[in-house]
Amino acid sequence: MSRSGAFCPKCGDEFEPPEDRPALPGPKRDSERVLCDACYFEEFDLVDAPETIEVRVCSQCGAVHKGNRWVDVGADDYTDIAVEQVSEALGVHVDAEAVDWQVAPEQLDRNNIRMHTEFSGVVRGTPVHEQVSVPVRISRQTCKRCGKIAGGSFASVVQVRADGRDPTDEEVERAKTIAQEYIAEREATGDRNAFITETNEIDDGLNMKISTNQMGHGIAKRITAQLGGGYSDSKRLITEDEDGQKLYRMTYAVRLPRYRQGEIIDPEDGDGPVLVTSVQGNLKGVQLATGEKYEAQFEEGEAPDARRLGFREDGQPTTLVAVEDENAVQVLDPETFESVTVPRPAYLDTDADEVPVFKSHAGLHVLPAAESDDE
Template identity: 30%
Template sequence: MKGSIRGNFCPKCGKASETEGLCRECRIGDTPWFTCDQRVKHVQCPSCGATKLVNTWTDNERDKTALGQELARSAVHFHKDVKMPAIEAWIDDITINRSRANLKVRGTLYKTPVEGSCSTEIIWHKEQCDRCNRISGSYYEGVVQVRADGRLPSTFELETSAQIAQQIEDTLQAGGERLSFINDMNIIHDGIDIIIGSQHIGMLICKGIVAQLGGRYTTHPKLVGEKNGRQLYRITYSMRLPRFQKHDVILAKNRYYEIERIESHNVRVFDLRDGNGRSIRQDDVERIIGNARSAESALVAFADTDTMGILDPVSCKTVELPKPGWLDAHSGDHLSILRDADHLVVVR
């Protein structure tokens, strides 16, 4: 009984205690319920704004105000028994690289509200990130060389290839692959060279171009050195677009066709005379007239059941043509045409 009575009194102040040992007030007084770091450091890339945590860089879109609040709060560390912790921070810039944060700290410790204050210094440190360091140093791990088989790539193909590469880079960057970047893109006389920061992005760019434009690619690695016992390679991705592209207008066996799909040895076409679809051998193609994407616009001067007159936009003369079976044309309509020497070819 005596031990029970002694256990209900605080051994420090003598007041009644709810539990054995110190009373609530003495427990609070003897407990450092929060600590505050004297300074916190934030490392940010001045070029792209990425932030560094320990040795890892991550892209960051928050402004300095939001970052300052987060950094100031990170300086406070609560005792494990503190419930409902709350922090208010007021930040003043001292210099361009230093800020002072004054903090008001609240919480509940052993069912008693507690309150305190502290201050911390925020160091804004600038350091070039891993990605920007590589880009500025012209670092690369490969080149995607986009060319066409037996011809020059069209403007459409070059622009599409560049867009595909940019979209893949954006997707990888958003997914955290910071070193999968495009260092440069150069359009040259026979294609486009895409200089890349990782082998992964090179493979994805080639696959994306094949999926959208067709063709094939091969890889050609070259040993360029060794690092930490590991051999380093640069890879040339030789991307070859097909001999024909979608919407090419071709001449084969005295008929004009518009290509809809390229197959292994054949092309699937739309007959510009009767409108039927068919497959013809690539070896049967005599020549390419042009591409329907670059067609001219011409006015229909007259049209009847079998013939129509088209006003040539260059000579301003009316040219009479057989009316294609797939075309419903009337006087005053505008059609798309390509030129094959002195002939006008109506395309879709």
């Protein structure tokens, strides 16, 4: 008679079964079928590993395909991604306890990595150890986003123009930078629908093709917030989706202000030239004859009729000869070097030996110091 009353159902040998434990719901584990240790470990695998693992990588932007979507990882070296996917693919036997493991990647070439893994644990009170090597292949493809860009896909157009003039090179470059920064911010939130398909500089401004209508609207809004002016929108029906929903392509027409900050204009209202200090909302500036603040009375986004005279950088330093009275001073004309009486604006420093002046058809005027423009 058996001392334990247990026989292995596979080999028939008598053995001492594991300690009794409560029955668990669900499928029985191997140890619950009570095989002897020899038979149990004969077919025991501590680790279940796939024959190979494929990591799908976008060859254009470097995104990695995970689950059913592409994810931006911002990496050139995909070893960490390979380690992560191998970790998710490996299965450890349910009977194993106190499991520990480590991995050593071996870069075979640009597209192939061999993952050498080593596992240890305890099964039926017996320490077990297993080594597994898993080949990982980096498969370079094109993600959906880069496919759209390559195919010229876009939903909106942002047009940058200026009122009554052509945008300057600086304004065009700034508009492009604003758009790029906006898209980068959206990308940083994980929005893979954010991209600029095409940017074209033309004689009278800039055209940008943007991925979505929402992105186009956001860019137009930000450009006018930073550069001034306003924008309008229009839509054109391009197709219908499979559910019969109409799809529109939006055009956002940005109109930069007629005048630029730092420009000198003459509203021809009898008060003389004005140095423009702000183009946000109503045009604001300072009157060169008196130093008083100027604000145009017009609807937001419009500009007053005025004669363009030049820019503050056209000013020249000259000698302050004398202060005549509270309304006038004498300076040297920078072209004729003759002493000329000019208006005395409130911002003039009467103790200065030299002052900047601007000469135009409206006469000679003292300019404010740069730091006092917005005071």
